[in-house]
Structure formats: C-alpha cells, structure tokens
Amino acid sequence: xxxxxxxxxxxxxxxxxxxxxxxxxxxxxxxxxxxxxxxxxxxxxxxxxxxxxxxxxxxxxxxxxxxxxxxxxxxxxxxxxxxxxxxxxxxxxxxxxxxxxxxxxxxxxxxxxxxxxxxxxxxxxxxxxxxxxxxxxxxxxxxxxxxxxxxxxxxxxxxxxxxxxxxxxxxxxxxxxxxxxxxxxxxxxxxxxxxxxxxxxxxxxxxx
Numbered sequence: 001x002x003x004x005x006x007x008x009x010x011x012x013x014x015x016x017x018x019x020x021x022x023x024x025x026x027x028x029x030x031x032x033x034x035x036x037x038x039x040x041x042x043x044x045x046x047x048x049x050x051x052x053x054x055x056x057x058x059x060x061x062x063x064x065x066x067x068x069x070x071x072x073x074x075x076x077x078x079x080x081x082x083x084x085x086x087x088x089x090x091x092x093x094x095x096x097x098x099x100x101x102x103x104x105x106x107x108x109x110x111x112x113x114x115x116x117x118x119x120x121x122x123x124x125x126x127x128x129x130x131x132x133x134x135x136x137x138x139x140x141x142x143x144x145x146x147x148x149x150x151x152x153x154x155x156x157x158x159x160x161x162x163x164x165x166x167x168x169x170x171x172x173x174x175x176x177x178x179x180x181x182x183x184x185x186x187x188x189x190x191x192x193x194x195x196x197x198x199x200x201x202x203x204x205x206x207x208x
Contacts, residue, residue, distance in 0.1 A: 005134040009146055014131040016074070024066050028058050065127065074127030079136050081124040085156070086140060089116040115160060117145075119153035130154065 008014045058066075065077055093116045096109040125133040134144045137156055145155035 003135040003138045005138040005143055006146070008130060008134070008144075008149065012130070012146070012149055014129050014134075014149075016071075016129040016132070017126050019066055019126070021067060024058070024063060028063050031056075031058055062123065066123075069127050071127070071132075074125075075132065075136065078125045078128050078133060081120060082133070082136055082140065082142075082156075085118040085120055086116070086142065086158075089118040089158075092116070115158060117155065117157040119148075119155050121153050125154075 062077075065073060069077070093114055096114060100109055120133070128136070130144065130149055133154070137143055142156050142158050145157055148155035
C-alpha cells in the first residue's frame with residue numbers, strides 16, 4: 001500500500017528525536033521506586049485502551065532502543081505498537097456495531113462513532129518522528145490527525161474510501177442532461193394570470 005499521507009502543517013517538527021543517556025539512566029533506575037504506586041489503578045483501567053504498564057514502564061527493550069536504536073528498529077517498534085492500537089480500535093467499533101444489530105439499542109452508534117480511531121504515545125514513534133509514523137499509518141490505510149500532533153498522544157483515524165459521484169442522466173445524443181429546467185425565453189414565458197383589457201376594435205367592429 002502507498003505511503004503517501006497528507007502533509008504536516010507548516011512549522012511542525014516531524015523529524016525523529018533523541019533523549020539523553022543520563023535522563024534515560026535516571027528514569028530506568030528510579031522508576032522501580034514509584035512504579036508500585038502507579039500500578040495500583042491497573043485493576044480499574046479500560047481494557048479497550050493501552051495498558052497502563054506500557055505507558056509508564058521503561059522496559060529494557062525500550063531503554064536499548066532509546067539509547068542506540070536504528071531507524072529500522074524504531075520502525076519495527078512503532079509498527080508493532082500501531083498494529084496493537086489499530087486492533088483495539090477495530091474491536092471497539094465491532095462492539096458498537098454489534099450493539100446496533102442487537103435490536104435493543106438500534107442505531108445507538110452512527111456516523112463518526114463507527115469509524116475506527118485511536119491514539120499513540122510519543123515514546124512509540126520518537127525515533128521515527130511524526131513523518132515516519134504517518135508513513136507507517138498510510139501503509140495500513142490510516143492517517144495521522146495533525147491537529148493532535150502537539151499532544152502527548154497523537155490521534156490516528158482510519159481512511160474510508162470516498163463514495164463515487166452519482167451518475168448524470170444521459171440523453172439520446174450521449175450528452176449529460178442537466179438536473180434542472182432550462183430558463184424559458186421571453187416568447188416562451190407563460191402569460192400573466194390577470195385578465196388583459198379588451199380590444200376596442202373587437203368591442204365595436206364598425207368603428208374605424
């Protein structure tokens with residue numbers, strides 16, 4: 001599939017970014033002090049969203065990737081995270097569609113609520129940049145919502161094909177007919193509804 005995607009708005013940095021080694025080392029060592037406190041809400045999180053442990057834990061794989069990951073390794077990491085996010089979004093839309101088809105709440109969801117969309121945190125695409133993320137999303141039939149690009153979690157939405165235009169009615173000559181009536185000329189216009197004054201010659205035929 002093509003990697004073309006709508007361009008980013010002007011002034012937005014879409015290139016890859018790197019974190020300093022000292023910052024990564026401090027986060028990796030100190031996270032074990034506050035992780036037990038942050039993991040308490042795990043029992044109450046929404047299963048349709050990204051697990052909280054993936055958001056706050058700097059795993060050894062991610063640590064090595066942040067330190068000296070190549071472009072190819074970052075694309076693999078970003079693609080895996082993108083596939084998981086897309087799967088969660090489509091599963092949520094399937095649940096909404098099943099609720100519509102159940103008959104209990106017909107048409108409870110319609111329009112944009114049935115279009116899969118998701119978000120992806122910055123640490124999943126830091127090494128590829130927003131431009132690399134947009135290319136990976138385009139391969140999967142998705143696009144980046146550039147209006148959310150400055151947030152911690154960037155939004156993505158599935159691209160739906162546009163409906164083809166309605167065909168124009170064809171005349172016998174092969175030319176398309178206009179759906180509206182042509183304006184009539186002055187001679188073809190209808191007579192006014194009010195009565196016309198009688199002709200004096202018709203009232204008195206002997207008058208010259």
